[in-house]
Amino acid sequence: MNSKNLHLNEDQVIRSVVDENDLTATVGSHLSTCLVCQGKKQQIEQQLSTLGRMARELAPLPRREVRLPFDKPRSLWSWRPVFVAGFAAVLLIAGICWYALVTTSQEKMMSQIMRETKKDEQLMAEIYALEEYAPVDLYPDISAESDVGYFDEFLRFVSPLEANQNAV
Amino acid sequence: MADTYHDVTDLVEKARAGNRASLEQLVDHFHKDVFRMVYYRTYSPMDAEDLTQEIFMKMSKSLSSLKDAGSIRPWLFRIALNRVRDFHRKKSILSFFGTTTELEAAAQATAENHNNPANTMMLKEFQSQFRKLTDSLSQREREVFMLRFVDHLGIREIAGILKKGESTVKTHLYRAIKKFRQNPGLHRLLKGELL
């Protein structure tokens, strides 16, 4: 059998153009090695390719622009992610403020308590000191004029004459 | 402008999430393809404009139902094909095949679009021959042939668009190519005698 007898006929070449995998094993094997049959196949493919290209290039072009529908106003449901994000942000901010507030007031309260405690301690220390070192009973007589006669005695000591005259 | 598969997929994802700019870019990306697809099924630039508008409206409304962003092109072509079918169902048989005036207007529009009025006759010749070819095909053969070689879709994508098995698509394609091979007028055009 010579190679001429094995050449693909027109139908087989067309089938190979549609899908080479659909050829029988024998025909496919011949096509893969025969330049004559490959040439026939390529010629048909070239014609179809040129036809397609011409049809594309020679078709009129659209002149009118495509108008798309206007955007519909968004439904409340479609805003849901925005609402959720906003609510989350508000919660976060509120949380931060609350934490800051609580922390600050706690600190203030603690320092207030510390100051009060310190004052109390000071006061207690003073009281304790007063109790510990209380003045003797004589002490108020020196400062208060409980005995006016003491001054007369002093004058008589400084100037006995005048004191006597006054006494007369 | 979206150039790669990933760019387009990215645009689809963003447009589905409500990004208006991405939706507009998506329309820009497919505008010519969809218009041309509709044009070769109506042969009327005016009707193609109206249908293209409707197809993109449908696309923008249904984009959320598209499961795989990567399959936007075949999905969009399926919408387009369904819309064209509805159009033909409603139109009279005369409008379906187009009138001579419509074909001339189409050739004129093409020549103006390509800034080459001198080639109007040549374009008219191509469109006439191309029309003869597509008219010689059955509805299924024509659809498969156009989707494969003009709209550049793969066998699997075409099967998805038409909701047919891949073997059925291949059978229609085989028959369409056979008829194409028997069209001498087109071969003359393809050899570059007119272009």
Ligand SMILES: [Zn+2]
């Ligand atoms: Zn061979």
